[in-house]
Amino acid sequence: MGEQPVGTGEKRVTWAELYFDLVFVFAVTQVSQLLHHHHDLAGTGEALIAFVPVYWCWVGTTVQANIRDVDTPRGRLGIFTVGLAGLFMALALPGAYGSRGLLFGAAYWAARLVLLALVAGIRGVWRGPYGVGALVSGPLLVAGGLLEGGPRVALWALAACCDLAAPLVFRGRLAKVRYDPAHLPERFGLFLLVALGESIVGIGGPVAQSRLHAAQLVSVALAFVISCALWWLYFGYAADAMRFALEVSESRRDLIRWVFSYGHLALIAGVVAVAVGFGETVAEPGAALGAGALGLLYGGCALYLLSFSYTRKMMFGVISPTRLAAAVLLLAVLPLLVRLPALAALGVLAVALVGLNGWEYLRVRRAAAGEPVRSAA
Structure with a gap:
């Protein structure tokens, strides 16, 4: 899995990424509200299951921005499209385990498909975390959104586990990707600031x-x-x-x-x-x-x-x-x-x-x- 160099010098966070983060300010607030209303053990588990796709969508966009040049019209449009899907996910969160489950799942799947398209130039990318998100966890979230109660929670938990396991399962393929060491610590620090x-x-x-x-x-x-x-x-x-x-x-x-x-x-x-x-x-x-x-x-x-x-x-x-x-x-x-x-x-x-x-x-x-x-x- 080869990758194009990210350019010379230290890679910096772009303005488009900072604007993208504003969507996740709202998303974190919605997760907090979900936990606020149900903070028993079951409610905490459900909030975590719903948070993982939100977080993983952000991680996928951040890693994509690290290994590609996103300060271009195509890169910005791609980030904003993922941001729109993230906004739909955030809007769905208050009713994610009720009437808005399908919206939550469909928005996540859309975000993962866009991310897969953005890294489509990388050979064999579909056999990695981006492919898992688009071909496995996204459909699982949509299928869960069509169900109710325990089956929805079970399918969404399985989708979250698939996303979390993908970097481990495909770690050999990820070893061939060139990462910029300055950009990622800054990005993850910014998300912690959002929290x-x-x-x-x-x-x-x-x-x-x-x-x-x-x-x-x-x-x-x-x-x-x-x-x-x-x-x-x-x-x-x-x-x-x-x-x-x-x-x-x-x-x-x-x-x-x-x-x-x-x-x-x-x-x-x-x-x-x-x-x-x-x-x-x-x-x-x-x-x-x-x-x-x-x-x-x-x-x-x-x-x-x-x-x-x-x-x-x-x-x-x-x-x-x-x-x-x-x-x-x-x-x-x-x-x-x-x-x-x-x-x-x-x-x-x-x-x-x-x-x-x-x-x-x-x-x-x-x-x-x-x-x-x-x-x-």
């Missing part, structure tokens, strides 16, 4: 029309500190490491698959869960959180932190002990907070994440100075 933007909506949306008493203002401030801490953990420490790892990697294909395609799915899912948790928390800071809302808030943060240990292991062969310990701590204290006011839950989480960022800042400074870092007592 973090949803956390801001989750903070401000529930209280924007209320009387804004003092406890609500404190809860908004604490939630914003948590969102900032999540930003810092990625963009303060991990983003540059991911780009460096991709630049020096002997197998960019494997790193893209494990760290970006899969790792960022977990990172973004964690942030979306936290955003929905904010929506359940800041409006009534004096009320005790239920297990579902607390699970989204603390479980989402734990997933986010665990994802860093996974990505670090994939990049450098070691885990992130501080983030792993913080994730375990959050899960351990979760049952103790069920009966406490929401404000207390936000405060504990804010202190934990700020403390984690402070500890990692000291580790980085001491490592740069060549000083040994002693274990925390």
Whole structure:
């Protein structure tokens, strides 16, 4: 599977790609609303099944833009066409498991067919992830949209598994593709920013029309500190490491698959869960959180932190002990907070994440100075 060179110099994100991302700002909001209305175990699973095609559509477009020159009329029209299909998917999400299932499936299939056409010049491309999306997972989503209840969920789950498995099954074919190491870290970082933007909506949306008493203002401030801490953990420490790892990697294909395609799915899912948790928390800071809302808030943060240990292991062969310990701590204290006011839950989480960022800042400074870092007592 040969590919044309992507050009000389560092590949940059195009304006068309940034405009394309605006569709997925809306799509992430719709996924959040789906999870907001049904955040029990079954609802969380259904939201994840619906999110995977949305995310995979974005990934397919981003990888296509990485290996091809898309800053052309044809490339821009292709990206915008996929964006239109993504917009239809987003519109279908509130009723994806109801009357809009067929619209969701058909829009995804259309997006995958367009993406396959955009990379049609690559020899044997249909025997890879783009072919799987157009010939397998797309039809499965359409077929699921024609059914109801359990059969729809089952077919859509199978489609999601097919999409996720395709890079593994066809990893030998993907090894022949030339990837630009500067473009992909920037693109995936931008999608994470989209998810973090949803956390801001989750903070401000529930209280924007209320009387804004003092406890609500404190809860908004604490939630914003948590969102900032999540930003810092990625963009303060991990983003540059991911780009460096991709630049020096002997197998960019494997790193893209494990760290970006899969790792960022977990990172973004964690942030979306936290955003929905904010929506359940800041409006009534004096009320005790239920297990579902607390699970989204603390479980989402734990997933986010665990994802860093996974990505670090994939990049450098070691885990992130501080983030792993913080994730375990959050899960351990979760049952103790069920009966406490929401404000207390936000405060504990804010202190934990700020403390984690402070500890990692000291580790980085001491490592740069060549000083040994002693274990925390």
